[in-house]
Amino acid sequence: MIWPFSRRRRAPSPPTLDPALLRQASAGLPWLRALDPTRRERLHALAARFLHEKTITPLQGLRLDDVQRLRLALLCCMPLLEFGSEGLHGWRELVVYPGAFRVRRSHMDAYGVLHEGEEELIGEAWLHGPVILSWADIRADIAAPAEGYCVAVHEIAHKLDALDGVMDGTPPLPRAWQRQWAADFQRAYDALCATLDAGHDSAIDPYAAEAPEEFFAVCSEYHFSQPQRLRAALPEVAAHLQRFYGDPLLPGA
Numbered sequence: 001m002i003w004p005f006s007r008r009r010r011a012p013s014p015p016t017l018d019p020a021l022l023r024q025a026s027a028g029l030p031w032l033r034a035l036d037p038t039r040r041e042r043l044h045a046l047a048a049r050f051l052h053e054k055t056i057t058p059l060q061g062l063r064l065d066d067v068q069r070l071r072l073a074l075l076c077c078m079p080l081l082e083f084g085s086e087g088l089h090g091w092r093e094l095v096v097y098p099g100a101f102r103v104r105r106s107h108m109d110a111y112g113v114l115h116e117g118e119e120e121l122i123g124e125a126w127l128h129g130p131v132i133l134s135w136a137d138i139r140a141d142i143a144a145p146a147e148g149y150c151v152a153v154h155e156i157a158h159k160l161d162a163l164d165g166v167m168d169g170t171p172p173l174p175r176a177w178q179r180q181w182a183a184d185f186q187r188a189y190d191a192l193c194a195t196l197d198a199g200h201d202s203a204i205d206p207y208a209a210e211a212p213e214e215f216f217a218v219c220s221e222y223h224f225s226q227p228q229r230l231r232a233a234l235p236e237v238a239a240h241l242q243r244f245y246g247d248p249l250l251p252g253a
Contacts, residue, residue, distance in 0.1 A: 025070035031249035046077035125158035169212030203233035
């Protein structure tokens with residue numbers, strides 16, 4: 001019940017970005033040059049919310065100024081242009097290493113033997129934890145935006161995938177679309193695995209065959225970095241990603 005003399009709490013004002021800072025950060029991102037005004041404003045609002053809600057933690061002596069932090073936010077929000085701010089749910093921290101970082105892994109094989117070792121990574125997204133990125137590889141992606149790689153997009157794709165509680169290559173979608181997505185992606189994934197198992201070269205990065213969730217994340221990179229190649233190699237997958245992410249952002253794509 002709202003008493004006559006009570007006052008409703010005002011909804012907090014949406015966070016905003018400093019225009020000068022935004023101009024500097026945007027100028028260094030090739031993906032933003034062809035954005036129409038509506039999508040540009042949407043991306044700015046998402047990036048402002050990202051900076052308001054997320055902690056950006058540089059490690060190993062790395063220092064990030066305000067322009068670089070905003071640039072990271074813009075990159076991480078590019079995959080959310082159509083999905084919206086719901087894609088920011090479920091995690092709170094972006095961890096940034098100066099370059100590739102090592103993680104220790106252990107797993108049990110089918111025979112019950114425990115295997116341990118180290119891997120060198122440029123990005124990682126935990127199911128219930130942070131996104132982790134290599135700053136050197138972020139800079140490399142910005143310098144060569146049409147090379148087929150975008151580590152920020154890759155890891156945010158994993159976070160979108162995880163929104164339904166499991167990373168399986170299918171983000172939460174309306175039921176009919178989800179069924180068609182799962183069928184089309186599985187068929188394309190199986191075909192990629194068969195191609196590689198036969199010793200043939202693949203049209204996209206072979207890492208996509210690691211697991212269905214990696215297939216989705218790698219194809220997401222191609223949507224933002226080499227959309228023509230994705231359309232030629234995997235037209236059904238490309239059509240789903242265009243619907244999910246919107247039109248590719250690179251000029252001339």
